[in-house]
């Protein structure tokens with residue numbers, strides 16, 4: 494049997510939470526807290542657990558940690574744990590930078606311009622279709638093929654001018 498509220502001092506299963514405490518059955522992982530931050534984490538300590546050297550007194554702790562890792566990574570006598578940590582973090586950062594580039598590309602002015610043109614083109618095409626359909630029907634010459642031909646010609650012209 495589970496003991497979501499733990500055990501009493503005599504070893505019996507608690508039926509109620511102790512006043513003022515969070516029951517153990519409550520979700521421990523708040524999904525909101527699990528959302529990864531967009532910004533890569535900034536170091537203040539060496540991420541190698543066996544080292545854990547503190548750099549928070551430095552002017553730029555993050556940079557100091559990097560230099561510390563880099564020093565090991567580039568040295569023949571460097572600590573292998575630091576070497577491993579350095580390359581792992583480097584790979585992770587590289588992947589994140591790739592994602593960032595993709596995001597930026599998507600948001601770039603060029604992308605917006607291309608899509609603005611697309612929107613403009615589809616609006617022009619709609620206008621042309623309506624206009625030519627009315628003209629063709631008035632002339633009693635309406636067919637889908639005739640309409641398509643007129644619209645295609647119009648859009649070829651539009652493409653040249655836009």
Ligand SMILES: [Zn+2]
Pocket residue numbers: 539540541544545546561575
């Ligand atoms: Zn270290």
